[in-house]
Amino acid sequence: MENPQQPIFGTVSPNTVPPDTVPPNKVVPSTALLGDGSVWERAHDLLFQEQLRQPVVVLDAACRLNPYQLAERASLAGLSPETVLSRVGIMRAMTVYQLIEGLRRLRSLPTTTGVMVLGAHGLFADPDLEADEAAFYHARLRKALCVYQAEARSLVLVERIRRSRERHPTERLPLLHRLIQETTHCLWVHQHHSRRLPRGKDRTSLLLGH
Numbered sequence: 084m085e086n087p088q089q090p091i092f093g094t095v096s097p098n099t100v101p102p103d104t105v106p107p108n109k110v111v112p113s114t115a116l117l118g119d120g121s122v123w124e125r126a127h128d129l130l131f132q133e134q135l136r137q138p139v140v141v142l143d144a145a146c147r148l149n150p151y152q153l154a155e156r157a158s159l160a161g162l163s164p165e166t167v168l169s170r171v172g173i174m175r176a177m178t179v180y181q182l183i184e185g186l187r188r189l190r191s192l193p194t195t196t197g198v199m200v201l202g203a204h205g206l207f208a209d210p211d212l213e214a215d216e217a218a219f220y221h222a223r224l225r226k227a228l229c230v231y232q233a234e235a236r237s238l239v240l241v242e243r244i245r246r247s248r249e250r251h252p253t254e255r256l257p258l259l260h261r262l263i264q265e266t267t268h269c270l271w272v273h274q275h276h277s278r279r280l281p282r283g284k285d286r287t288s289l290l291l292g293h
Contacts, residue, residue: 113232115263116241118272123147123201125272126241130171130199131156137237138196140172142185145202145243148173179206179220186227190234197237204242204259221258228265240266 116126123145131153133139141148153171154164174189176182182203189198203224207217231238242259263269269280 112267113228113238113265114240114268114270115266116239116270116272117244117263118270118277119274120243121275122241122243122272124152124275125270125277126199126201126239127152127156129239131160131167133197133199133237133239134167134170138170138172140174140189140192140196140198142174142176142182142189142198142200143202144176144182144200144206146175147201147241176203176206179209179212179217179224182206183220183223183227186224186231190230190236194234194236197239198231199239199241201241202243203240204262207258217258221262225262225265228262232267 116122116129118125126147127149130139130141134153150168150171153167157164157167174185176185182200186198186200189196206212207221228238228240240262244259264282269282270277271280
């Protein structure tokens with residue numbers, strides 16, 4: 084896993100982000116961005132918007148972050164691609180352990196640095212991961228979410244949800260359901276269109292009833 088202070092592109096470290104100005108006890112919303120294959124495109128849109136107001140580190144567990152897409156958005160907006168990319172850092176996670184450790188390490192950055200996690204739940208579909216081990220790490224993931232919220236840290240979780248009629252449906256959806264019920268906002272993306280889902284039965288039916 085890469086050092087969050089030495090990202091593949093850009094430079095995001097405690098020495099380069101703005102001073103920590105978030106008031107204590109301020110609640111910063113957490114967001115779950117879920118959907119079909121177009122969710123990755125929507126994630127880049129959101130990432131571009133986020134870096135305009137704060138540096139962002141992407142914890143990429145799906146190998147989906149594409150710096151060229153960010154550079155293209157910068158050019159279309161009349162901004163310097165170099166400036167935009169300098170405000171985005173990246174850390175890779177290939178296992179659930181690296182995922183949890185990455186979230187822990189990113190807490191060393193000021194709370195004014197946003198965090199976006201791509202495809203974290205896909206790691207829990209690893210066939211070599213026993214059910215009890217998956218439950219253990221998933222509990223730690225939910226705890227990390229609560230800690231980020233308590234520390235007023237902006238966190239976005241991005242997941243592709245495969246429909247059950249597809250060849251390889253997303254595994255362990257009940258675990259994912261428990262996680263997204265704890266996020267402040269939940270957006271469902273389908274064919275590049277998104278809609279907001281409130282807490283409760285709408286989120287449950289989305290994940291467990293399809």
